[in-house]
Amino acid sequence: MDYDATHLLWDTTTLYPAPSSSQLETDLANGAAQTKTFRERYQGRVAELDVAGLLEALRRYEELSELLVKPQLYSHLLFAVDSEDDVHKSLSQRTAEFGNLMGRELLFFDLEIMDISDDKFAALATDVRLAGYRHFLESVRKLRPHTLKEREEQLLRLKELTGVGAFTRLFDELSASLRYRMELDGEERDFTGEELLGLLHHPDAAVRERSFTTFLARHEEESVVLSTIFNTVALDHSQELELRDYRHPMEPTNLGNEIPEEVVNRLMDVSEANYGLARDYFHLKARLLGLPKLKNTDVYAPVGETDRSFTFAEAKDLVLDAYGRFRPDFREMAEAFFDERRVDVMPRPGKSGGAFCMGMTPQLPPYVLLNYTGNLRDVATIAHELGHGIHFVLAQKQTMLNYHAPLPLAETASVFGEMLLTRYLLEREDDPQLKIALLCAKIEDIIATTFRQNVLTRFEERMHLERKQELLTSSRLCDLWWEENGKLYGDAVEMIPPYRWGWSYIGHFIHARFYCYSYTFAELLVLSLYRKYLEEGDAFIPTYVGILESGGSLSPADTVKPAGIDLADLHFWQKGYDFLAELIEELKRLVQGV
Numbered sequence: 385m386d387y388d389a390t391h392l393l394w395d396t397t398t399l400y401p402a403p404s405s406s407q408l409e410t411d412l413a414n415g416a417a418q419t420k421t422f423r424e425r426y427q428g429r430v431a432e433l434d435v436a437g438l439l440e441a442l443r444r445y446e447e448l449s450e451l452l453v454k455p456q457l458y459s460h461l462l463f464a465v466d467s468e469d470d471v472h473k474s475l476s477q478r479t480a481e482f483g484n485l486m487g488r489e490l491l492f493f494d495l496e497i498m499d500i501s502d503d504k505f506a507a508l509a510t511d512v513r514l515a516g517y518r519h520f521l522e523s524v525r526k527l528r529p530h531t532l533k534e535r536e537e538q539l540l541r542l543k544e545l546t547g548v549g550a551f552t553r554l555f556d557e558l559s560a561s562l563r564y565r566m567e568l569d570g571e572e573r574d575f576t577g578e579e580l581l582g583l584l585h586h587p588d589a590a591v592r593e594r595s596f597t598t599f600l601a602r603h604e605e606e607s608v609v610l611s612t613i614f615n616t617v618a619l620d621h622s623q624e625l626e627l628r629d630y631r632h633p634m635e636p637t638n639l640g641n642e643i644p645e646e647v648v649n650r651l652m653d654v655s656e657a658n659y660g661l662a663r664d665y666f667h668l669k670a671r672l673l674g675l676p677k678l679k680n681t682d683v684y685a686p687v688g689e690t691d692r693s694f695t696f697a698e699a700k701d702l703v704l705d706a707y708g709r710f711r712p713d714f715r716e717m718a719e720a721f722f723d724e725r726r727v728d729v730m731p732r733p734g735k736s737g738g739a740f741c742m743g744m745t746p747q748l749p750p751y752v753l754l755n756y757t758g759n760l761r762d763v764a765t766i767a768h769e770l771g772h773g774i775h776f777v778l779a780q781k782q783t784m785l786n787y788h789a790p791l792p793l794a795e796t797a798s799v800f801g802e803m804l805l806t807r808y809l810l811e812r813e814d815d816p817q818l819k820i821a822l823l824c825a826k827i828e829d830i831i832a833t834t835f836r837q838n839v840l841t842r843f844e845e846r847m848h849l850e851r852k853q854e855l856l857t858s859s860r861l862c863d864l865w866w867e868e869n870g871k872l873y874g875d876a877v878e879m880i881p882p883y884r885w886g887w888s889y890i891g892h893f894i895h896a897r898f899y900c901y902s903y904t905f906a907e908l909l910v911l912s913l914y915r916k917y918l919e920e921g922d923a924f925i926p927t928y929v930g931i932l933e934s935g936g937s938l939s940p941a942d943t944v945k946p947a948g949i950d951l952a953d954l955h956f957w958q959k960g961y962d963f964l965a966e967l968i969e970e971l972k973r974l975v976q977g978v
């Protein structure tokens with residue numbers, strides 16, 4: 385298939401023909417009507433239902449959830465590619481308000497599941513007819529000690545729209561609206577933030593430093609708004625902790641993730657104990673670049689021939705081939721994204737930065753957003769997002785309540801897919817310079833998804849703990865950021881002064897509290913899974929597919945158990961870093977051989 389301009393834009397008309405379509409209005413009206421019916425039928429009765437009655441209620445609830453979420457997913461896609469369009473803005477706001485309202489109407493269902501007596505719940509949870517919903521029911525019950533009365537929960541949700549939800553929106557709109565002016569190749573012009581971050585991979589050190597400085601300085605200009613947003617998000621969370629009787633800022637995330645606190649602490653401690661590995665690599669990279677010492681703008685500098693750029697069609701084929709070699713149906717699932725135009729490829733003003741894959745529902749296929757600029761890293765991003773895509777497609781075997789993989793496993797298929805791509809490229813190329821470049825890219829990637837995410841998590845933890853005590857000035861936020869990054873970089877990397885503002889553009893802090901440790905978790909988990917694949921060959925594949933197909937039907941620990949992995953094992957996390965150490969040794973041998 386040829387890739388003309390149209391094929392680089394995603395097609396959302398399979399969801400609704402247009403934002404003004406009557407189908408969308410009908411869905412909103414039906415959603416509201418069915419929510420009312422559901423409430424009338426079940427409110428005040430859930431705790432009394434027998435097995436058959438509860439099963440029927442759960443099925444109706446799932447159907448209703450699918451109906452309600454579709455307009456929101458659609459408007460989210462429109463908003464992501466053009467947040468400056470007024471039609472998109474108002475539809476996005478309208479569906480968010482609609483979702484919020486319906487969510488409040490349906491709150492009673494979870495709350496009444498929590499009200500079922502312990503004896504009765506024990507019998508329900510072990511009844512074979514409810515086996516498909518056991519994990520969901522138990523997850524709801526776990527929140528019982530932290531849940532308020534229905535009216536209180538409703539009010540909190542209502543005020544979220546003008547409270548923390550409004551600040552999240554402000555962050556998104558502000559970030560997408562920022563324009564940057566910079567000189568490149570003798571010409572001064574406008575850049576998007578994504579383009580500037582992409583220039584961290586530029587071969588010229590001065591360009592890398594200038595683009596990151598321009599990017600960060602623009603954020604510093606917005607310091608009033610950005611530090612207010614961060615403070616509000618943190619204060620909101622600390623109020624929530626108090627209202628819901630949590631002891632630590634990470635506790636709600638850990639509970640939601642079904643990862644015991646000890647496991648998270650172990651993961652973070654082991655990561656910090658291995659920071660030396662990153663510094664070892666940074667010293668080596670400085671030698672490769674012929675620099676006395678790296679600046680943090682040199683960390684992603686291309687080594688050898690990675691200034692090679694790839695057309696989108698080339699990149700797409702490489703990724704499809706890498707998946708196809710693993711398993712033909714993985715290639716087919718990945719290819720369908722392009723054939724069905726479910727990928728939006730190019731950066732443009734008003735479009736959301738970065739990349740994501742949006743899982744929809746068991747009935748609706750997922751979508752991928754990219755900001756493709758043509759470097760090797762962008763090729764890896766396609767493999768990453770399509771990994772998510774394949775995961776979402778395989779999980780469509782599950783019903784709505786079991787569809788989304790638990791957060792700590794959400795990055796499994798994406799990181800695994802990147803590994804497949806690296807291995808494919810390493811085997812395909814004979815040029816030692818390019819092999820060095822590929823190995824560097826993989827090592828940097830692992831550093832970014834483990835150590836850097838650990839730094840981010842530590843910063844976020846301190847931000848929340850300190851905000852409990854007092855207002856955080858922007859200079860305090862800068863200090864916290866600087867200190868935590870300093871622990872990783874040590875004497876191996878010099879941080880440029882504007883990097884003090886590095887915290888201010890990280891969307892995860894605003895959108896998904898403590899999401900970042902999921903990357904560390906996933907990367908180390910995947911390194912183990914990948915090692916198993918190397919050892920066991922094709923025999924491993926069905927186990928892996930089974931993990932992806934189980935979606936959110938089991939806890940993380942139960943999901944990975946078939947692969948022989950015990951998350952509570954003390955040495956499990958260190959093994960991932962041992963694999964990284966081996967990669968660094970492999971790189972050293974290659975460098976010496978050149």
Ligand SMILES: [Zn+2]
Nearest residue numbers: 768772795798
């Ligand atoms: Zn991802």
